[in-house]
Structure formats: structure tokens, C-alpha cells
Amino acid sequence: MADTVRYLLEEMVPELEALEARGYFSRAEIRAIVQRRQDFEYALKRMAAVKEDYLRYVAYERQLDELREARRSSRGISGKRGLAEWCITRRIHFIYERATRKFRGDLGLWSRWLRFCASSRSGRRMSRVLAKALQLHSGCAALWAYAAAWELEHNLNAGAARALMQRGLRMCPHAPALWHEYFRMELVYALRLRERRRVLGIDAGDDAAAAAEDAAASGDDGGGDGTGGEEGDEGGGGGDESAAAVAAVLNGAVAGVVFRSAIAAVPASVPFRARFLKLLRPLHFPGRAALEDAVYDSVAADFGGSPEAWDLRARRQALALAPGAPPAARRAAAAAALALTAALLRFLQQQLRELDEEGGGGGGAAGRAAGEAAGHAQQQQRRQRAAEAAELARWLVQWSRRVYEEAGAAGLLTEELRLQGIAFFLHQGEVEAAAAAARAAVAALPHSAPLWQQLIAIQAVLAADQLAGDGGQQAQQARQGAGSSDDDDDDEAAAAQAAAALPGTAATATRHSSAPAQRRLEEVVLHALWAVPAADAAPLWLTAVGVLCGGGCSLQALSQQMVQAALRQPKGPVEGGLGVAAAALLTALARAGGIEAARSLYRALLPLPPPGGDFFRCLLQLEMQEEAAAAAAAAATAGSQPTSGGSTAGPGAPLPLPASRLRDLFEAATGAYGSEDVQLWLLYCEWQASRGATGDVAGVCWRARKALRQPEAFETAYLVRFKLHPTLKAA
Incomplete structure (x- = not known):
């Protein structure tokens, strides 16, 4: 063992001399490196060497290479890269090679080596490592997909990538992930061909030479998973290829062939086919609709009555209506429900006809019914179908609500499912039911910020509806009682005078907060801010500020809550966190109650741990704006009345901070951040x-x-x- 270690250390001499000669490390540092490497080599040569010994050795060498790169930049070492620049990378590859020889079955070790090849830009080494890994782990679909992606993305070799995919599918014919990656690769490559033709200015009707060039580029080497013949027909026609065939390739025809082969290899899975739709969704090209139709048609043909198939087709109806739906959410939801229930109705009618045929006695009745229906006017048929669809839609809504309630009673609803349930009620126009579902959701998951945001938004809608109703009732009563009594006029004048004596925003907030719905909204907001952890509460704060300002509520309780939140948490970050919420609240207070209202909040927050950098920037900008406005007003007054003396500010107008006070604020901000x-x-x-x-x-x-x-x-x-x-x- 000692002789082997000694031999390995002697092989390091040229590279260590190069590192010293280039000025990366001193003689003492070279000795320390040799000692550390000797310790690692002895650890690897012991009888019970473990994988962690190799990983620690690799980690040390990577840190050593990072130090070399840092010193190259800091010491200004230039010149042609030689042995000193790549010797450490070569040693790391040597360590990985020894590790994979000892632990051949460890896929994690192979993946680490592949990631290092990619990060160190060792392209040729990557190809050799992939080939060796695929020889040992030919049944690993992820390795085949990674190798194909490497060929396509880094080597820009679509033929090699397609060949690797097809070899992988021969080794793993029932691997869903590999089929999905093959489908995605063909889509991406077709889109790149389209983009290439667009950049070159080649239209669909251009000469055959350009068409043949693209077709040859999109062809493969003839290997296959059962799809090679069709792909060869599409890509191998050379100069005789027609423009229509090239257009088919550019529109995803090869991906369609892959899909048909995929469902033949994995025939009994709806989620497997739904994944193809998810891959198509972010792409936009002319052949996308045809591919989606092929997927949906295959699901309908192979899984006609499956619940998963109906779920997939129902989602298609909802997503198809979303882009062209009218602004009213209720009308869009109703149209989606009618489209879905029409499909369900056709399915039920088909089942009934099959039952009649099996029974043998209902065929005549069905024929007479069909004859009578044919005699009705077309308008009557439309109304009848609409009535049937609406009835089934109502049944589906009731059934969905019952399932949701049963799942909630059984404790099966997650945060995502509860959000979907609330959205379902809102789409049906049932705001009260959505509010009840949101209250139950926050009671079950009190620390969920998205659920509280939904409840606050719904409560704001309810408060606005109640305020609108109260305003209409008050207007009607005012019209009925106009001119009835001078005493009533005196009372109204006194009330108006009292309201005018208050600041404008305070009077508005007092009037609006008198409604019970407004008080409930404030209570919900405060309860939410208490319940949600501070780390997740920043979006909730922004929602609360926007809702309360939009509803004309008083911000005093929210300001007190902000002070309590700042008291409970440590120093906030420079960007985001509670500082964003504090900045939004300062801005809202300044708009609603003037600069003095904002000052009352930030003066309360300054002695506490700073909420964040956004808070300081906001308060400083507000004070600078106030100072600039005061200076502009003073200049305007001096220009209009050059001989008048005294203060230029009106009675009761807020004064800008003195320069010394504003400088203190800047010093506090820079001291914190x-x-x-x-x-x-x-x-x-x-x-x-x-x-x-x-x-x-x-x-x-x-x-x-x-x-x-x-x-x-x-x-x-x-x-x-x-x-x-x-x-x-x-x-």
C-alpha cells in the first residue's frame, strides 16, 4: 500500500512544480497539499474504503481548484493555460474513475461525475463517462435521457440524440419518462427547425432545395423503436421531398409518431397520456392543436368510461373556454359547465341505448321517440338540449359540493384542494358559500397564508356589497324624507358639520367602518396577521393593506399590528420581508392621512428592530417629497407676494422635517443597512x-x-x- 501511495505522489511532482512555477502556491503550501493528498490516498487504499472517502477527496480538490482560480484573478496571472490550469481537474476525474470502479452500482456517484464533467466543460470526458455508465446501467432510463439531452443541447447533434433515445427505448420499452423525453425532444427540435427557417427567410412555398435541406436535418440514422421507418420516410426523401411533407415535420409529425408508439408500449395509463398534454401546453406552433386532438381522441377511444378520462376531458373544456371567455366569470363558468355536461349527456344517452338494445323491448320506443324528435322544430330541439344540459349541470354542481363536504369532514382536504374548492364556489357565483369554505379552511389550516388571502378577498367583496346596499337604502330614504321637516334638515347639517371638522380620510374611515361587514373585514385581517408566521406573512400584509385601503377602513389597528410584528421579529432583509409591508402601509397612511399619519407609524417603528430596507427607503422618499413640495410652495408664494412676510405655510399644514432630523433618519438607515x-x-x-x-x-x-x-x-x-x-x- 505504501509503495502504491508513494508512486501516486511521485506522479504529482510535475503538476505541483507547475503550480509553484506559475505562482499559484508557495513551497510551504505545496508541502501542505502533498500531505493532505497522502492522507487521502492512504484512506482510499485501506481495506474498508468507503464512498465518503472518495467524496471528501473530491471536495478537497474542488476547493483547491477554486482557490487556484481566485488567485489567478487576484494576482493577475495570465498567459496560455497549461498543466497548472488543468491538472487539478484531471486529478478529480482520476478520483471519480477509481470511485466508480470500486462502486460500479452506485448511480449517485455516476451522476456526481457527470455533473462535474458538465461544470468543468469536459466534453470529451463526458462522452466517455456516459458511454461507460450506459454500459453498466443500460436499464436506467434517466441515463439515456441525460445522454440524449447532452448530445442535443451541447453537441448540437440531433441524429446522435435520436439514436440514443431509440436505443434507450429498446432497453427500457416501458419507461414512461423516456417516452416523454423523446416526445419533448422531437417537439423542441421541430421548433428549432422552424426558427431556423424563419431566420433564413425560408417560407413554406420556397424552393425544394431548402425543403430538402431541412428534411435532411430532421432525419435520423434509421435505428428505432418501431418508428424509424416513418421518420425515415419523412426525413430521408432528399431532393424529392415534397413541401407538404416538410411542413408536416415542422408541425410535429415526428412527435406524433413518437406518441403513437408510446401508447402502444404503455397502453393502460391515462396519466401517462396526460403528461404529453402538459408537455404541449407551453409550446405554440401550428401543429399543436392536431397533437392535442390526437391525445384526447386516444383517451376517449381507449378509456371511454374511466373517471380519469372524464377528468381529463373536463379540464380540456375548462381550459379551452378560458382564453375567449367573456369578462363575467359567472358566464364563463356556466359555458364551461354546459359544454362538459353536454358531453356527459351524450355518454349517458349512449349507455341508455345500449341498455335498451340489451333488453330487447325498448328499441321500438326509442325509434318512435326518434321519429317524434325529428318532427320538432329546430329551435325546440335547441331549447330542449339546453334544458337537459342545465339540469345535468345543476346535478353535477350538487354532486361536487357533496364530495367536497365529505372530504372535508373526513380530513382529506389539503391546502391546494381547499383553494380549489373556494375557487369552485366563486366560479358558481356563490360568494357566501366560498366565504364559508374559506372560514373552514383557515380554521383547519390556520398558518396558511394563501387561504387567509382568499378569505380576506372574499370578505372585502362582501363588505363592498353591503356598503353598496346600505348606500342605496340611505339614498331611497333621503328621497322619501326630503322636505318633511326642518328639524331633520338641522340634524343633517349638524352631522355634516361634525364630519367636516374631522380630517377628510378619518371621516371617511369612520363612516365606512360603521358597517358590520367592514368591522368583520378588519377583524379577519388582524386575525390573519396574528395567525400566519412572520416568515410567510409578507404577501398577506400587502393584501391586507390593499384591501383595507380600497374599502376605506381605518388603518390605525393595522399600524398597531405592524408595530407588534416588528417587535416580535429580528432585523428584516434589505429587500422583501416585513419591510415591503411596512413601506406599503406608510404609503397608504401618507395618502389617507397625510405625512403626519406616516410619521406617527415610522416613529413608533424606529426604536424597534428595523423591518427592512424597503421601509427606510419609503419613509425617506416620503420626507424628501414633503420637503420638495414645501420648497415649491414657498417659491410660488414668494413669487406671488414678494413683499409679504411671515410663514408661507397655511394654518394646520404639515411642516417638512428640519434638515438635521432628516439627516438623522438617513444615518439611522445607513447604520442598519x-x-x-x-x-x-x-x-x-x-x-x-x-x-x-x-x-x-x-x-x-x-x-x-x-x-x-x-x-x-x-x-x-x-x-x-x-x-x-x-x-x-x-x-
């Missing part, structure tokens, strides 16, 4: 520039370069933003 937030420093520079303090801008810029961990982004943005400012060129 100055090491990461580039935009915060740029905002600081903009404020100093707006005051005409060139020296202060230069000082802020210098501090930003020192404070930021990656100042390059700041320097670039600073030059772009301030390069045209004449007073900042010196900075």
Missing part, C-alpha cells in the same frame, strides 16, 4: 445634492464606498446618475 443597500446611499446622495451641498455629497459617496461590501455597483450607479450634474464632477 449601509453595508448592503446601494439604493439607500444613492438616495442619501440625491438628498444632499438637492440641498446644493457638494461637499456633503462627496462625503456620503466616500462613506458608501467604505461601508458597502460590494461598492462596484454603487460606483456604477453613482456615475450614471450624477455624471451630468455640474456640481458633482469633482466628487
Whole structure:
């Protein structure tokens, strides 16, 4: 063992000398590398060597190569790449080769080696490793798919990729994933051929030479899984290939052949065929509809009465109506229900006819019924079919609701299923039922943010409906009681005067929050924010702010909840998190109650752990806007009344913060996020520039370069933003 280790270490001498000569490592570091490699080699040569020994050795060598790359950049080592640059990569391949010889059956080890080949751009080594892995694991469908994808994506060799797929299908004929990958590969390649023709300006009716060129490019080498003959006919016609055949290839005809072979190999699975539809869905080309029809027709022919087949066909009806559906969601849902129930009705009628034929006594009655139906007017037939479809649709809705309720009682509803149930009720126009389902969902899963968002949105709709109804009743009562009493007029005038004495937004919030639905909405929002964990609550906060602002609710309780949330959590991130919610709430408060309302919130949040960088940027932008507005108002007043003295602000108008107070806010923000937030420093520079303090801008810029961990982004943005400012060129 010692002799073998000694021999391996002696083989390292040229590469270690090259690493030292190039300046990557010093003599002492080379000794340390030799010692570590010697320890690893002894571990690999022991009797009970395990896979983890090889993986630790590989991890050490990869870290060593990363250090070499870092020193190449930092020390400015240039020149032609030689032994020192690729010796560590070669050693890692050597370690993987020894590991796979010892653990040939470990697919995880082979996959690690393949990933390293891809990351190190070892293309020829990748081909050899794939060939060796496929020899040892020819029954692994994932390896065949990976090899074909490598040939197509990296070597740009569609023929080799198709040959690998077909060899893999001969070895694994019943592997669903391999059939799906083959289908996807043919679709992608056909789309690339279409794009190539578009770039070259070749239309469908161009000369036969261009058509033959594309057809030859899309052909294969004749091997196969039973589809090679058809593909050869499509791609091997040479110059005699017709334009129609080329168009068929470009429209996915080869993928259609693959699909037919796939369902012949795996005939008894609806989910297997549904996967082909999922692969087609994100693609857009002329032959997509024909391929989808082929899949649906095969499902209908082979699985006529299967529940899975009906589910797939029902989803097709819903998805087909979505793009062209009218704006009203209820009409779209009704149209989808009618389309589905018409198909179900035809199926039931066919079953009844079969039962009549088996019974032997109902054929005459069915014939007479058919004769009578033929005598009716066409309009009457349409109405009758619509009535039957509507009746069956109502039955289907009731049945779906019963199944949903039984699943909920049995505790089988997951978060996704509950969301689908709520969406089902909303599509039926049953908002109250959707609200009940949402309440039951949040009671069962109180920490689910998506469920709470659904409940808040539904509660907002209910509150808006109630407010609209209350407003209509009040208007009707006002029309009926107009001119009835002077005392009533006095009371209304007094109420209006009292409301006008309040700030505008406060009066509106007080009036709206008097409705019970509005109070319930506020309670639901606060309960949701308490129940959902802080890590998942940021989208919920944004929903809550938008809903309460849109409904005219008071934001005081939400502000208190924000303070409590900031008190319970540590420092927030620079982007996202609670900081986004705090920024949205600040903006809403500033719009609803003016800058003083926003100040009351951020003054309460400043002593607490900072919610996030978005919070500081928002409050600083609000104060800068207030300062700019005050300066503009002062300039306008001075221009109109140059001789008048005193304050230019109106009575009761909010005053901008003094420059010292605003500077303190900037200092607090940079103290919390100055090491990461580039935009915060740029905002600081903009404020100093707006005051005409060139020296202060230069000082802020210098501090930003020192404070930021990656100042390059700041320097670039600073030059772009301030390069045209004449007073900042010196900075």
C-alpha cells in the first residue's frame, strides 16, 4: 500500500512544480497539499474504503481548484493555460474513475461525475463517462435521457440524440419518462427547425432545395423503436421531398409518431397520456392543436368510461373556454359547465341505448321517440338540449359540493384542494358559500397564508356589497324624507358639520367602518396577521393593506399590528420581508392621512428592530417629497407676494422635517443597512445634492464606498446618475 501511495505522489511532482512555477502556491503550501493528498490516498487504499472517502477527496480538490482560480484573478496571472490550469481537474476525474470502479452500482456517484464533467466543460470526458455508465446501467432510463439531452443541447447533434433515445427505448420499452423525453425532444427540435427557417427567410412555398435541406436535418440514422421507418420516410426523401411533407415535420409529425408508439408500449395509463398534454401546453406552433386532438381522441377511444378520462376531458373544456371567455366569470363558468355536461349527456344517452338494445323491448320506443324528435322544430330541439344540459349541470354542481363536504369532514382536504374548492364556489357565483369554505379552511389550516388571502378577498367583496346596499337604502330614504321637516334638515347639517371638522380620510374611515361587514373585514385581517408566521406573512400584509385601503377602513389597528410584528421579529432583509409591508402601509397612511399619519407609524417603528430596507427607503422618499413640495410652495408664494412676510405655510399644514432630523433618519438607515443597500446611499446622495451641498455629497459617496461590501455597483450607479450634474464632477 505504501509503495502504491508513494508512486501516486511521485506522479504529482510535475503538476505541483507547475503550480509553484506559475505562482499559484508557495513551497510551504505545496508541502501542505502533498500531505493532505497522502492522507487521502492512504484512506482510499485501506481495506474498508468507503464512498465518503472518495467524496471528501473530491471536495478537497474542488476547493483547491477554486482557490487556484481566485488567485489567478487576484494576482493577475495570465498567459496560455497549461498543466497548472488543468491538472487539478484531471486529478478529480482520476478520483471519480477509481470511485466508480470500486462502486460500479452506485448511480449517485455516476451522476456526481457527470455533473462535474458538465461544470468543468469536459466534453470529451463526458462522452466517455456516459458511454461507460450506459454500459453498466443500460436499464436506467434517466441515463439515456441525460445522454440524449447532452448530445442535443451541447453537441448540437440531433441524429446522435435520436439514436440514443431509440436505443434507450429498446432497453427500457416501458419507461414512461423516456417516452416523454423523446416526445419533448422531437417537439423542441421541430421548433428549432422552424426558427431556423424563419431566420433564413425560408417560407413554406420556397424552393425544394431548402425543403430538402431541412428534411435532411430532421432525419435520423434509421435505428428505432418501431418508428424509424416513418421518420425515415419523412426525413430521408432528399431532393424529392415534397413541401407538404416538410411542413408536416415542422408541425410535429415526428412527435406524433413518437406518441403513437408510446401508447402502444404503455397502453393502460391515462396519466401517462396526460403528461404529453402538459408537455404541449407551453409550446405554440401550428401543429399543436392536431397533437392535442390526437391525445384526447386516444383517451376517449381507449378509456371511454374511466373517471380519469372524464377528468381529463373536463379540464380540456375548462381550459379551452378560458382564453375567449367573456369578462363575467359567472358566464364563463356556466359555458364551461354546459359544454362538459353536454358531453356527459351524450355518454349517458349512449349507455341508455345500449341498455335498451340489451333488453330487447325498448328499441321500438326509442325509434318512435326518434321519429317524434325529428318532427320538432329546430329551435325546440335547441331549447330542449339546453334544458337537459342545465339540469345535468345543476346535478353535477350538487354532486361536487357533496364530495367536497365529505372530504372535508373526513380530513382529506389539503391546502391546494381547499383553494380549489373556494375557487369552485366563486366560479358558481356563490360568494357566501366560498366565504364559508374559506372560514373552514383557515380554521383547519390556520398558518396558511394563501387561504387567509382568499378569505380576506372574499370578505372585502362582501363588505363592498353591503356598503353598496346600505348606500342605496340611505339614498331611497333621503328621497322619501326630503322636505318633511326642518328639524331633520338641522340634524343633517349638524352631522355634516361634525364630519367636516374631522380630517377628510378619518371621516371617511369612520363612516365606512360603521358597517358590520367592514368591522368583520378588519377583524379577519388582524386575525390573519396574528395567525400566519412572520416568515410567510409578507404577501398577506400587502393584501391586507390593499384591501383595507380600497374599502376605506381605518388603518390605525393595522399600524398597531405592524408595530407588534416588528417587535416580535429580528432585523428584516434589505429587500422583501416585513419591510415591503411596512413601506406599503406608510404609503397608504401618507395618502389617507397625510405625512403626519406616516410619521406617527415610522416613529413608533424606529426604536424597534428595523423591518427592512424597503421601509427606510419609503419613509425617506416620503420626507424628501414633503420637503420638495414645501420648497415649491414657498417659491410660488414668494413669487406671488414678494413683499409679504411671515410663514408661507397655511394654518394646520404639515411642516417638512428640519434638515438635521432628516439627516438623522438617513444615518439611522445607513447604520442598519449601509453595508448592503446601494439604493439607500444613492438616495442619501440625491438628498444632499438637492440641498446644493457638494461637499456633503462627496462625503456620503466616500462613506458608501467604505461601508458597502460590494461598492462596484454603487460606483456604477453613482456615475450614471450624477455624471451630468455640474456640481458633482469633482466628487
